[in-house]
Amino acid sequence: MTEEVNRPLSCWDLFVTFTLMALQGFGGVQAVVQRILVDQKKWLTPKGFLEDWSVAQTLPGPHVVNLTLMLGDRYFGGKGAVCAIAGLMLAPCTLVLCFAALYQGMHDLPAIRSMLHAMGCVVSGMIMGNALRLLSGLKGNPMGLPICYALLTIGFLVVAVWRIPLALAWLMVGVPSGVWAWRCMVRRQGVA
Amino acid sequence: MSLSWSDWLHMVLHFLSLSLITFGGVVAAAPDMHRYFVDQQHWLSDPQFNSSITLAQIAPGPNVLFVAILGWTLGVQAGGGMQAGPIAWAWGVLAAFLCLLGILGPSGCLTLLVNRWGTRYQDKLAVRAFKAGMAPLLIALMFSTGWLLLPPIQADAQHASGLLLTAASVVMMWKTRIHVLWMLSFGALLGLLGWV
Numbered sequence: 488m489t490e491e492v493n494r495p496l497s498c499w500d501l502f503v504t505f506t507l508m509a510l511q512g513f514g515g516v517q518a519v520v521q522r523i524l525v526d527q528k529k530w531l532t533p534k535g536f537l538e539d540w541s542v543a544q545t546l547p548g549p550h551v552v553n554l555t556l557m558l559g560d561r562y563f564g565g566k567g568a569v570c571a572i573a574g575l576m577l578a579p580c581t582l583v584l585c586f587a588a589l590y591q592g593m594h595d596l597p598a599i600r601s602m603l604h605a606m607g608c609v610v611s612g613m614i615m616g617n618a619l620r621l622l623s624g625l626k627g628n629p630m631g632l633p634i635c636y637a638l639l640t641i642g643f644l645v646v647a648v649w650r651i652p653l654a655l656a657w658l659m660v661g662v663p664s665g666v667w668a669w670r671c672m673v674r675r676q677g678v679a
Numbered sequence: 680m681s682l683s684w685s686d687w688l689h690m691v692l693h694f695l696s697l698s699l700i701t702f703g704g705v706v707a708a709a710p711d712m713h714r715y716f717v718d719q720q721h722w723l724s725d726p727q728f729n730s731s732i733t734l735a736q737i738a739p740g741p742n743v744l745f746v747a748i749l750g751w752t753l754g755v756q757a758g759g760g761m762q763a764g765p766i767a768w769a770w771g772v773l774a775a776f777l778c779l780l781g782i783l784g785p786s787g788c789l790t791l792l793v794n795r796w797g798t799r800y801q802d803k804l805a806v807r808a809f810k811a812g813m814a815p816l817l818i819a820l821m822f823s824t825g826w827l828l829l830p831p832i833q834a835d836a837q838h839a840s841g842l843l844l845t846a847a848s849v850v851m852m853w854k855t856r857i858h859v860l861w862m863l864s865f866g867a868l869l870g871l872l873g874w875v
Contacts, residue, residue, distance in 0.1 A: 509740045514859035516741050545810060546793060547701045548786025549743045556787055557794045568791060576779070579740020580747055584775060586734050587748045588768070591761050594730075598871055605844060605870025607733040607828055609862050612845040614706065614736075615825030616852025621818050628811050635815045642819025646710045647826045650718060653711035656816070657700055665812030672808050 493529045498563050498570040504528060505555060505574030510582075514613065516551045516575070530558070551575065629671040630664070638664050682722075682757045687777070690753075694746070694781025699789065702813055705743040705782055706732075707820035713827055716749065727752055729828050737863055743782065750778030825849075840875045 495501045508523045509516055525536050543553035552575065559571030593599045625635045642660050645651045651659070693715055701708045709732060716723045723731075731752060735745035754774025758767030830841045844866060851857050869875045 511739060512741070513739050514736055514863070542793065543790070545806065546786065546790050547699050548783060548790060549701070549704050549741055551741050552743065552783060552787065553790045556790050560791055560794055565791075572787070575741060576744075579738065580744055580775070580779075583735055583738040583740060583744045583748060584751050584772065586738050587731070587751050588761070588771075590730065590734060591752070591755065598873075601873055601875065602867050602870035603730055603733060604830070604841065605866045605875040606737060606863055607729055608830065608841045608844040608875060609848045609866035610733045610736045611825045611828035612848025613825070613852045613859060613862065614828070615822050615845075616849040618818050618821035618825065619849065619853045621814075621821065625814060625818070628814060629808075630811065630815075638815035639819045639822075642816040643823055643826075646820060647823035650710070650714050652714065653697065653708055653820075654700055661813055661816050664815065665809050668812035669805065669808035672804060672811070 492532060492535070495528075495530065495562055495567075498567055501559055501562065501567055502570045502574040505571050506578050509575045509579045512551075512579075520551060520554065524558075628668070629675060630668050631671075634667070682753075686720075687774075691777055691781045694778055695785060698782050698785035701782070701786060703817035703820060705746060706824050707817060708782075709745070709824040710820065710827055712746075712749065716753070722753055722756075723749070732824075732828060743779070746778045746782050747775040750775035844869065844875050 495504065504523070508519060511519045511523075521536060524530050525533055531539065539554060539557055540550070543550045543557060546553050552572065555571045555575045556568045559567035559569070561567070563570070590599070590603065594603070625632060628635050630638075638660060642656065645656045645660060646653070697708050697711060713728055717725055717728050728749070731748040732745045734748055735742060738744070751771040751774060754771035755761060755767045757774070758770030760767060829845060830838055848862055848866070851862060852859075866875070
């Protein structure tokens with residue numbers, strides 16, 4: 488494969504690129520990351536992107552933030568990581584706080600209140616719709632679909648209905664299902 | 680409402696302790712933050728919490744910024760409210776920064792460590808098992824976040840139309856590739872017209 492890979496020219500280049508990327512990300516930056524880093528800037532090949540993305544997804548924290556830190560650090564060390572993350576966060580954060588301030592000043596107006604209420608309904612649906620979209624990723628899960636759906640239901644009850652702290656939910660549901668998945672995988676390898 | 684130093688410290692510690700379990704993104708930890716801010720500490724009201732998430736989703740940028748708005752809202756409130764002027768705003772910005780630092784600090788450091796030492800560990804059995812085992816819980820967490828944002832279920836026309844709008848956006852997000860900006864603008868329009 489002789490695909491050419493560019494690299495950012497400077498920390499400033501990193502900062503500007505990530506700023507522009509973040510400002511295009513309505514409803515989350517995840518959707519535009521690949522288009523910008525792979526297609527436009529060519530800092531990563533599609534294969535390299537997938538590798539880095541899977542590391543960013545495995546670790547805790549927002550995936551886009553993780554990827555940003557990894558790339559910044561790779562090109563210019565700690566300074567690069569700081570510049571890249573500042574690019575990703577600074578402009579959107581300023582913007583969103585201005586939004587919040589404006590809203591706090593205006594939330595007595597009935598029209599504004601009902602507009603935000605309606606948009607809230609849409610956002611709630613967007614997040615649930617996104618979750619349902621991820622269901623397709625459960626195909627091929629070593630635990631099998633019925634167990635996955637059972638775990639999903641228990642997870643929902645524990646977090647949304649019984650309001651149990653997240654750390655406890657991880658211990659009660661996450662750890663046992665991780666161990667169970669491990670057993671299923673070992674058993675499958677033993678058979679194969 | 681005023682917060683003592685130990686309240687602030689408690690809040691930052693809470694975020695720090697959440698950071699390393701925010702697999703699947705910070706939005707998946709929103710139900711826990713709701714539990715902490717609204718149910719347990721009574722620092723924010725339900726509408727305040729919900730509007731933080733909505734505002735962050737409407738604006739461009741990473742979704743984790745809803746944490747900054749939570750901090751901002753709390754800081755402004757502790758500083759005497761919007762009418763108190765620049766001092767309250769400064770408290771808001773400071774609180775927003777503290778919240779972001781708390782939720783991103785530990786996970787960011789871990790990412791840098793893993794990246795530096797270039798451990799290609801994601802093929803190991805234990806890591807694959809961990810990911811496979813977490814997958815159902817992650818979906819449950821995401822779904823719970825959306826669920827929490829639902830308006831309280833009451834049997835009147837106002838709420839019914841809101842739930843209808845939510846149901847429509849679930850289907851559009853799940854089954855189509857309509858851009859979120861269209862969906863949000865459509866919702867905004869319905870709200871302005873007073874239909875929802």
